[in-house]
Amino acid sequence: MVKNPTIKVRPWCPFCGQDVNEPREPVQRKMNEFKVGACQCGAVYTSDPTGFNVGSAMVECLVHACDDNWDFAWELTADDDYLTARIDNYDEQTHQVYETKNVDGRKVAGVLYFVRLTRDFAELSKKLKTHKQATDEKLHKPATKFVIPEMEPARDPKRKKKKANKADIEKMVFAGDIDALVDFSFDDPKTLRFMLRLLYDPREEKRWFCAHVIGQVCARIATRKPGTVSDLLHRMFESCTDSASTHWGLIEAIGSIIAARADIFGGFARHLLMYRGVPSSRVHVLWAMGAIAEKSPDVVRNTPIYSVFPYVNNPEPLTRGHAIRLLGRINALELKGEIEKQIDDPAPLIVYENGLPVPTTVGELARQALSVMTDQPE
Secondary structure, eight states, X not given: OOOOTTOEEOOBOTXXXXXXXXXXXXXXXXXXXXXXXXXXXXXXXXXXSXXXXXXXXXXXXXXXXXXXXXXXXXXXXXXXXXXXXXXXXXXXXXXXXXXXXXXXXXEOOEEEEEEXXXXXXXXXXXXXXXXXXXXXXXXXSOOOOOOOOOOOOOOOTXXXXXXXXXXXXXXXXXXXXXXXXXXXXXXXXXXXHHHHHTXXXXXXXXXXXXXXXXXXXXXXXXXXXXHHHHHHXXXXXXXXXXXXXXXXXXXHHHHHHHHHTHHHXXXXXXXXXXXXXXXXXXXXXXXXXXXXXXXXXXXXHTSOGGXXXXXXXXXXXXHHHHHHHHHHHTTOGGGHHHHHTTTTOOOEEXXXXXXXXXXXXXXXXXXXXXXXXXXXXX
């Protein structure tokens, strides 16, 4: 017996069962968008009238659920961070769901695709949107003022150029002789390579101090030869990615360079986040982003920094403390409540500042973070 093609019902939300309104064109149109809608239960949905573009509709629906924050959407995991559902045989023209796929000779193969974020991520998405709106309102204000070192004086082209050797460079690095290292760097390209080799030291305090010195030297070299420093950063990132090599000190050095000249190399900051998922690199990434944020918080805020937000509650004190240090410096009001819970945490840790170890506690870092956080836009 042939099914009655006239049997139809209004579309409903698969999560709560309520009827949903007809999807509409988004207020802000972009290319290749689908019509969208929202249920009272918090689910959002998109309409694919043909049924041939469900994949694209799924992506757009997820991004729409994340308040059009593409970077945030890519960080979420299906089933854990959000739920999905779909209704087939949807006819966009009549806003009805038919039992059969043909009505009056017209094919009905549309799909309503639904996404509902879990409560925590839905709240975080709204906070991120609010912060973005507040940031956008400040665009009419002058851009962030970077601390730019004075231009290095031009070297006499007729001078006798210095030749670097590993032993001399090592002595200058650990003596903190920035002036001499800058002179050698302009004269002999091997200077920076010798400095990088010093990062492969089993003594942690040596690596941190060397990373700091590299940042200071590169800041001054960049006043005349920014391309040299940019090439160095590219090579350092390649070494971090190479699974066949160790990258002791490289992330710290990268962070120090970017922090010292965020006006030129701030675009490199987002690439540090690639290594946040590696346990051996996580703390160094948090430290590096925190070092950059101390002088240029907007540079860090323009990266997908929310991907490190969960570390504020990490069971490891070193990770938790560095996350709090970073979040305070970028005024992450989204996590202010979580930071307040940690002010009595006595867990000890070491944080390196300007290449030197600073003993502290998670609670002290939380108090420092809260002291610089403000509810008022800068």
